[in-house]
Amino acid sequence: xxxxxxxxxxxxxxxIQINSALIxxxxxxxxxxxxVFLSLRKEPITTYKVNSSNINNNIICxxxxxxxxxxxxxxxxxxxxxxxxxGEKVAKWAPVCTVDETGNLIQTVERKNSDETxxxxxxxxEIRNTIDLYKINYSDNRFFEVYNFxxxxxxxxxxxSNQMLMKEYAAQGNLAQSTxxxxxxxxxxxxxxxxxxxxxxTPETLKESDFDRSKYQRTLLKSGxxxxxxxxxxxxxxxxxxxxxCYITIDQANRLLDESTLYYRINNADNEISGNYxxxxxxxxxxxxxxxNKYMIDYVDERFLSVEIILDRFEGLxxxxxxxxxxxxxxxxxxxxxxxxxxxxxxxxxxxxxxEEGNSTVNQVDPDIYMTDDKxxxxxxxxxxxxxxxxxxxxxxTLAVSKxxxxxxxxxxxxxxxxxxxxxxxIVRTGDExxxxxxxxxxxxxxxxxxxxxxxxxNQVLY
Numbered sequence: 001x002x003x004x005x006x007x008x009x010x011x012x013x014x015x016i017q018i019n020s021a022l023i024x025x026x027x028x029x030x031x032x033x034x035x036v037f038l039s040l041r042k043e044p045i046t047t048y049k050v051n052s053s054n055i056n057n058n059i060i061c062x063x064x065x066x067x068x069x070x071x072x073x074x075x076x077x078x079x080x081x082x083x084x085x086x087g088e089k090v091a092k093w094a095p096v097c098t099v100d101e102t103g104n105l106i107q108t109v110e111r112k113n114s115d116e117t118x119x120x121x122x123x124x125x126e127i128r129n130t131i132d133l134y135k136i137n138y139s140d141n142r143f144f145e146v147y148n149f150x151x152x153x154x155x156x157x158x159x160x161s162n163q164m165l166m167k168e169y170a171a172q173g174n175l176a177q178s179t180x181x182x183x184x185x186x187x188x189x190x191x192x193x194x195x196x197x198x199x200x201x202t203p204e205t206l207k208e209s210d211f212d213r214s215k216y217q218r219t220l221l222k223s224g225x226x227x228x229x230x231x232x233x234x235x236x237x238x239x240x241x242x243x244x245x246c247y248i249t250i251d252q253a254n255r256l257l258d259e260s261t262l263y264y265r266i267n268n269a270d271n272e273i274s275g276n277y278x279x280x281x282x283x284x285x286x287x288x289x290x291x292x293n294k295y296m297i298d299y300v301d302e303r304f305l306s307v308e309i310i311l312d313r314f315e316g317l318x319x320x321x322x323x324x325x326x327x328x329x330x331x332x333x334x335x336x337x338x339x340x341x342x343x344x345x346x347x348x349x350x351x352x353x354x355x356e357e358g359n360s361t362v363n364q365v366d367p368d369i370y371m372t373d374d375k376x377x378x379x380x381x382x383x384x385x386x387x388x389x390x391x392x393x394x395x396x397x398t399l400a401v402s403k404x405x406x407x408x409x410x411x412x413x414x415x416x417x418x419x420x421x422x423x424x425x426x427i428v429r430t431g432d433e434x435x436x437x438x439x440x441x442x443x444x445x446x447x448x449x450x451x452x453x454x455x456x457x458x459n460q461v462l463y
């Protein structure tokens with residue numbers, strides 16, 4: 001059998017066949033790589049968790065207490081012994097102290113104290129009860145009361161020592177009276193035992209340097225020390241009227257101009273004091289004068305006081321100023337809104353729209369309502385076209401969207417759902433870095449908002 005030598009040989013096309021699946025895969029790969037690259041270059045969106053806080057607009061300043069203080073001088077030199085506690089009120093002609101020319105009275109008391117018990121058991125019991133009472137009421141949050149406790153103990157010890165001096169003075173009779181001068185209060189008032197050079201100052205004579213605590217010096221007057229004739233032996237304040245003078249800046253003074261009455265606290269006390277005030281102009285600021293007719297005895301042994309002038313305290317939610325954005329809105333008159341029916345509680349508006357072919361249709365639109373008042377609904381304009389016409393319910397009256405009043409609302413971008421959702425805020429008070437907003441709106445404590453509103457646009461996907 002002869003071989004067929006005329007067989008046709010078909011050569012295969014060796015060129016690469018384009019696979020559609022490979023093309024799609026390549027496109028997806030390029031998209032993913034590009035997205036990853038762009039996301040790495042893009043600045044990340046930072047969110048902020050809203051917390052409740054407040055802005056305190058109060059003014060805190062140092063105050064100088066000015067009283068009508070009479071400096072009682074010794075008419076002879078000698079050792080002074082006080083019978084009255086510091087800050088205690090005395091009656092007219094009541095004995096305040098003695099001046100012993102020879103020092104025999106003090107030496108006799110000291111000698112007796114070295115030979116016998118200085119205080120009686122009743123005296124020690126009284127001191128112990130004072131210590132126990134302080135220990136029961138002690139709190140770390142009120143550590144400053146330790147200074148009052150120290151003063152109370154010293155006052156009790158001084159009172160007991162003075163009682164011993166008075167007993168010894170009475171026991172020595174004529175012998176003591178020949179060398180000991182008994183000084184009495186020329187009028188009723190409060191006794192203090194220190195001098196500081198502020199006794200003669202008035203609100204009008206105060207200088208800015210007088211408020212510098214670092215330069216303040218006080219001289220204490222103590223029992224057993226030698227006093228020279230003509231020197232101050234004690235001070236007597238007989239008038240309950242006194243002034244607290246505070247140095248304030250021009251800016252702080254301007255904040256007080258509209259206040260007819262000031263409310264303030266002294267030394268962080270719980271009670272608020274209210275009263276009138278005056279301001280005296282100085283070279284660089286003002287002296288704020290707070291006149292008082294009570295509480296003087298509570299602060300009679302203090303020259304400098306801490307004063308907190310209570311102006312405003314705003315409470316609400318704290319948001320960064322960078323998070324706040326302004327949004328354009330439409331103002332729809334209340335009469336053009338229809339209340340939501342049984343299926344939906346959302347208020348709606350009837351809108352007549354015209355397409356490109358001139359055909360008109362009427363639809364119910366439920367706009368995003370940010371707030372309402374007696375006249376308007378403040379809504380998002382995104383659901384309307386400039387060619388739309390609003391139809392008043394149960395009426396033939398219409399209002400073109402292009403004729404609607406425009407406005408602006410302040411808000412933040414809520415980020416709870418991963419989308420920049422505009423949320424209106426009601427600003428209560430603005431600070432340097434943060435703003436306090438009201439708690440009655442959609443924004444709630446612990447919500448996440450966009451930290452910097454300039455980084456995003458409304459409805460942008462955040463993550």
